[in-house]
Amino acid sequence: MNDNTAIGSTIGTTLDRFIKNKQSEFPFATGELSQLLRDIALAGKIINLEISKSGLLDIAGAYGTTNIQGEAQQKLDVIANVRFIRALKNGGEVCAIVSEEDDEIVEINVDSNYVVAMDPLDGSSNIDVNVSIGTIFSIYRRISPVGTHVTKEDVLQKGDQQVAAGYILYGSSTMLVYTTGHGVNGFTHEPSLGEFVLSHSDIKSPQDGNIYSINEGSYYSFEPGVRKYIEYCKEQRYSARYIGSLVSDFHRNMFKGGIYIYPRTDQALNGKLRLVYECNALAFIAEQSGGMATDGERRIMEIDPLELHQRTQLFIGSPTMVQKAQSFL
Numbered sequence: 001m002n003d004n005t006a007i008g009s010t011i012g013t014t015l016d017r018f019i020k021n022k023q024s025e026f027p028f029a030t031g032e033l034s035q036l037l038r039d040i041a042l043a044g045k046i047i048n049l050e051i052s053k054s055g056l057l058d059i060a061g062a063y064g065t066t067n068i069q070g071e072a073q074q075k076l077d078v079i080a081n082v083r084f085i086r087a088l089k090n091g092g093e094v095c096a097i098v099s100e101e102d103d104e105i106v107e108i109n110v111d112s113n114y115v116v117a118m119d120p121l122d123g124s125s126n127i128d129v130n131v132s133i134g135t136i137f138s139i140y141r142r143i144s145p146v147g148t149h150v151t152k153e154d155v156l157q158k159g160d161q162q163v164a165a166g167y168i169l170y171g172s173s174t175m176l177v178y179t180t181g182h183g184v185n186g187f188t189h190e191p192s193l194g195e196f197v198l199s200h201s202d203i204k205s206p207q208d209g210n211i212y213s214i215n216e217g218s219y220y221s222f223e224p225g226v227r228k229y230i231e232y233c234k235e236q237r238y239s240a241r242y243i244g245s246l247v248s249d250f251h252r253n254m255f256k257g258g259i260y261i262y263p264r265t266d267q268a269l270n271g272k273l274r275l276v277y278e279c280n281a282l283a284f285i286a287e288q289s290g291g292m293a294t295d296g297e298r299r300i301m302e303i304d305p306l307e308l309h310q311r312t313q314l315f316i317g318s319p320t321m322v323q324k325a326q327s328f329l
């Protein structure tokens with residue numbers, strides 16, 4: 001058992017109980033955010049079921065459509081998107097959703113308070129080959145008055161405005177990891193109970209590490225500084241680990257100590273990953289666990305989003321490694 005494990009309270013503390021306990025710490029809490037977190041967990045359980053038997057079902061392969069980024073949508077991308085939107089709609093706490101799989105803002109309920117930005121299925125290239133994948137989510141409080149139509153201002157908020165963020169990792173076990181700005185906690189799905197149960201409390205990322213995660217296949221399209229850092233990692237005899245699912249690479253490095261980098265390339269001049277529904281959420285988790293997340297210069301969470309599907313470079317992980325990488329740029 002590592003020091004991130006809540007000794008002796010694991011089984012007893014379901015996500016539901018944990019949320020209830022946390023809510024009581026905030027006298028003015030209305031329960032809306034708590035309910036929204038429960039709705040996200042519910043959608044995660046449903047998608048987890050589909051993913052766990054995806055090989056048996058006719059849900060492998062491409063859906064036949066492309067999203068606004070020109071990427072072929074996988075069937076599970078679309079299914080996950082539909083499941084999340086339905087669960088959030090039924091939950092009633094969400095006024096709008098920004099999703100990787102929808103070109104525009106999806107307005108849900110103008111009488112609700114919260115905006116959700118999400119990557120319903122992260123690691124799409126790994127869906128059909130049984131490699132771990134995830135879901136990423138950010139939660140903001142709307143700015144415009146309740147009862148009015150949602151505006152771009154409501155959904156294009158800086159990462160520093162997040163009230164909660166997290167991810168669900170569908171791996172050898174399924175985990176929900178999230179923060180509300182008071183530390184990071186991890187819950188493992190207990191299939192026989194059908195519950196997420198606290199398994200990793202107050203997660204702390206090692207300050208330094210020896211794992212680097214970058215797609216070296218694009219080495220010759222990286223800028224000289226990034227190439228020099230890769231050479232440095234090799235000289236240090238660091239381990240190269242790259243799953244190709246951002247959530248999975250981030251999760252491993254958060255526990256073991258490491259850095260994940262997706263820099264700009266000649267194909268992706270602003271990097272590949274999306275600020276609003278991939279990078280902001282993981283940056284919040286990283287910072288809350290003692291890690292660091294930048295675009296090579298600025299904190300990810302202080303970048304002003306201008307577009308829904310805006311891309312950014314990402315340097316994320318153990319602070320000593322992120323600072324070292326930046327020193328080469």
Ligand SMILES: O=P(O)(O)OC[C@H]1O[C@](O)(COP(=O)(O)O)[C@@H](O)[C@@H]1O
Binds near residue numbers: 121215
């Ligand atoms: O194949 P590449 O260029 O290394 O990109 C892999 C990266 O792209 C992503 O798959 C992008 O996310 P989506 O799968 O949600 O589109 C990340 O999960 C992953 O880290």
Ligand SMILES: [Mg+2]
Binds near residue numbers: 119121122123246278
């Ligand atoms: Mg993604």
Ligand SMILES: [Mg+2]
Binds near residue numbers: 077124
């Ligand atoms: Mg995706």
